[in-house]
Amino acid sequence: MQDKLISLRYPLISVYRSMRITILQTQLHWEAPAANRAGLAEILAPLAGTTDLAVLPEMFSTGFSMQAAALAEPMEGPTGQWLRNQARLLGAAITGSFICREEGRYFNRLLFARPDGSIDCYDKRHLFSLANEHETYTAGQKSLVLGWLGWRICPLICYDLRFPVWSRQTPAAPYDLLLYVANWPARRGHHWRSLLPARAIENQSYVAAVNIVGTDGNGLEYAGDSGIWDYSGQAVCHIGAGMPGIFTAELSLDALRQYRAQLPFLGDSDAFQLER
Secondary structure (H helix, E strand, O other): OOHHHEEEEOOOOOOOOEEEEEEEEOOOOOOOHHHHHHHHHHHHHHHOOOOOEEEOOOOOOOOOOOOHHHHOEOOOOHHHHHHHHHHHHHOOEEEEEEEEEEOOEEEEEEEEEOOOOOEEEEEOOOOOHHHOHHHHOOOOOOEEEEEEOOEEEEEEEHHHHHOHHHHOOEOOEOOOEEEEEOOOEHHHHHHHHHHHHHHHHHHOOEEEEEOOEEEOOOOOEEEOOOEEEOOOOOEEEEOOOOOOEEEEEEEEHHHHHHHHHHOOHHHHOOOOOOOO
16 A cells, blocks of 8 residues: 555554453444434443453444435534543543544544544545445545554454455554454355454454444344454454344454564565555
């Protein structure tokens, strides 16, 4: 990827070697931001002091809706403020995507909020044409590698999973953890379950992915199958299909680096850049 298309933010020095990450598989209220924020706040409250990063689904305040004109919020709107407040209450970072309005355009935008109030954002690059997402939302142009507790994290959104070049680790943008937040329908669950460990293997990176459960306002079924995979593609945890669930895992940066040192496959990867 060209350097100008990559945003890099991470601390230069850190003493952290492990990170507690919590994935939240939940059912969403269709196009009801206030109800979703209230419900998620109740789920998150007991996690204060027990996690370092909480991961919410794609469009966690509305479900995967194309009604952006009615539901979109600015960055400083209720959902953005709520996310910052939850990070402060948790004493941890929190991430998920929402419908954002900026300069007359709509984005499926992931926010990564830290307890100190700082925030990073990533706009979904690959818009799901099968649901006409591209007719409502504007595609992002930059991938993002951000920093938290000494970890380099690359957050992506749902359909991005199908495009390995976009998520490929490169010397210009190395990362330790690949995140996917999603509303991935159950009818294509085999693809979800297959591609996530593949991304972990090919990038020698931890992968954490959060999907929803239940039925949305369009009648689509979602099975969940959220999970975390290690750098060799082995499952660290899996939240089964059909039911809400929460799981916290402690990831080891030392173990990741030792694995990469023993099997230095990344050094043999192809050099490339994306044309625009």
